[in-house]
């Protein structure tokens with residue numbers, strides 16, 4: 001039998017050691033309560049995910065500002081929540097796993113249920129069927145508050161007993177909006193040149209590092225590209241990687257796309273063609289990874305489309321990546337992941353969600369998986385036959401209801 005690289009330990013630059021190379025990537029849970037607190041559902045989800053034995057579990061995005069949510073069910077950390085946060089952290093560490101919190105600010109991708117005029121680098125509105133209001137360009141004071149918000153949240157992450165933090169600078173959220181010339185048309189020190197557009201991300205990282213210390217894992221999720229006209233290009237993203245390489249971060253996770261150009265789901269091909277498409281699908285961001293390896297020593301994680309043991313093992317063996325990230329298999333195949341890590345399960349599920357209506361596929365895919373997570377949080381099992389069309393409608397109604405109940409509460 002071949003060496004099993006997936007089931008080997010990995011030491012990060014800060015000295016922390018992960019039990020194996022499999023990472024559950026961030027998937028927004030949407031189950032926070034009216035007070036933006038985590039719930040029993042978070043504990044249940046993470047206890048089950050800890051049982052997969054994945055070396056690292058990254059939480060869904062936790063927002064640094066309750067006015068700029070990605071979902072009405074997001075959690076926003078506050079000191080008063082430490083007991084609940086601690087229960088969540090302990091659930092994720094149950095099997096010696098690491099549990100890191102992804103922290104974010106949605107900027108212009110805050111939907112109208114949560115903010116009609118969200119703050120963003122510039123007043124460039126998202127082009128997406130009326131769900132997102134025209135943003136207001138941030139003042140210098142607003143930017144300062146964002147820096148404080150990231151740092152405060154990172155400190156609470158550590159205090160609550162989570163074992164690391166990931167700064168979300170991908171998928172078109174605030175920090176990714178600052179990086180992109182399409183959404184950042186500022187003329188001050190936070191816009192214009194790539195150096196200026198990266199300033200907010202780098203400032204936040206340096207401040208967090210100062211506060212959490214050298215031994216606490218600090219990671220960044222970055223787009224390889226926005227995949228849209230005028231957005232962050234691959235070449236610019238590589239320049240950002242060079243800047244990150246000089247910072248003391250422990251892990252770089254590569255992803256891509258924004259709400260306008262969803263790319264994190266792209267690699268799902270038709271199920272009938274799985275064999276031919278496997279390589280392509282699994283090669284999702286691999287080309288970019290090679291370029292990153294050439295210019296940086298940062299430990300590297302990629303998420304998106306990885307499903308087969310042999311392929312994952314091979315890219316670890318070739319040194320193309322240090323860690324393998326997965327999202328949807330942690331929903332469709334939770335009980336098989338332990339076997340996958342041990343080399344006893346050759347391939348994980350590649351469930352394809354299709355409605356046949358092109359403009360609707362992203363929403364249906366997102367809705368389908370979001371609904372499964374909400375089910376899991378209530379102790380219900382995976383339900384393969386959920387209607388994708390209804391799931392996306394369900395999600396919009398769920399968001400409206402949650403946003404409304406939070407507004408009433410406030």
Ligand SMILES: Cc1cc2nc3c(=O)[nH]c(=O)nc-3n(C[C@H](O)[C@H](O)[C@H](O)COP(=O)(O)O)c2cc1C
Nearest residue numbers: 025026027028060061303304305326327328369370
């Ligand atoms: C339901 C769902 C929620 C997600 N939420 C987040 C999130 O909060 N933060 C993030 O960075 N990525 C998020 N993603 C993207 C995943 O981390 C991952 O990049 C994507 O699912 C592709 O990986 P996969 O092919 O293994 O599923 C989400 C994906 C899904 C399916």
